[in-house]
Amino acid sequence: MSRALNKTKDRNKIKSKLQIMWSMRKWSIEYIDWRLTTAYPGGWKYAIKHPLELLNDIWKYLIWCQEIDKDISN
């Protein structure tokens, strides 16, 4: 029972991450460039040179978005 519940929770978490990523489709290239420049010295060049760091940061960001959404809805 609890395993089934956990699976549903995990599925919902993945679904909400996908929804967050989908909402980013409207972002302009200039805005994405600025976000990378804000996160890293050297901006997108740094991000390309450090792909694992970038992926890890994106993952952490998505989790943060979920947490903030929870805070806001409360």
Added chain:
Amino acid sequence: MLKVKIKDIEFKSPIIASSGTYGYGYEVDNFVDLSKIGCIITKSITLEPRQGNPSPRIHESKSGMINAIGLANVGVEEFCKTKLNKLNSIHTNFIISVAGSTMEDYVQVINKIEEYEGMHVGYEINISCPNIKKGGMEFGLNKDITCELTSKLRSITSKLLIVKLSPNVTNIEEIAASAELGGADAISAINTFVGLAIDHKTGRMLLSTTYGGVSGPAIKPLALAKIYKIYQKIKIPIIGIGGISSFEDIIQFMRVGSTMVQIGTLNYRDPSKISSFYNKLEFFLKNNKISKICDLVGDCIEG
């Protein structure tokens, strides 16, 4: 209904996108409804270009974030040549944020911008910067330096002059009063709180600079208290900042004395979110038979 005025400048709404959270301003123009945002404040501009601090410089914390970006920006020369024109065509007011390490830096940045035909309505002076001539102490920690810097800048521009205060002081209302004395048109309060993040397993600090600025919903009650204290001390308008994430928060900030509000951390979640507050505020005012949003400023009852 939602229009507000600071000095002789009218804003479509009290909602402002905070400095450093909306790019230079024009980057969001094609996917955010800027007609519902009263103003955008640009990233802080310094005399020379800056890459900022080494990575990691942003840490996502519970109910907010800690940043140590370190004023990464293109510098005033490049800003005037490549960014100002694009900003001139956005569909709302914009204010230029200015930072520096000496008083002369601030003066030179503003003088440089004034040489160009910018449509900006004012300057926000970021005084949470280390003053290298005073041993690295922040301008905003000392009332005399705050007053001197403000009056110096007042003498070189007639545009709106807004001083952004650091909350990391014992007596913020004293600093606000000295900015008012120096000739500021408004106060932005508050900037981020000093914070730190550490990995519990490794003991490693999670920001390259160890310390960073905490923002987001976590600081909202602290911000409300600082703003209320300032409101009781000064006459010029206050632009409230600190973890706003809903239209209800905006009303709370106005009730403790803010004429306008800035929204920052929420923009990192979704930059288009803040334009949605416009309709909600309008609906609230109609429902509660409030004719102008500025009637809410300072309208609170002590318990």
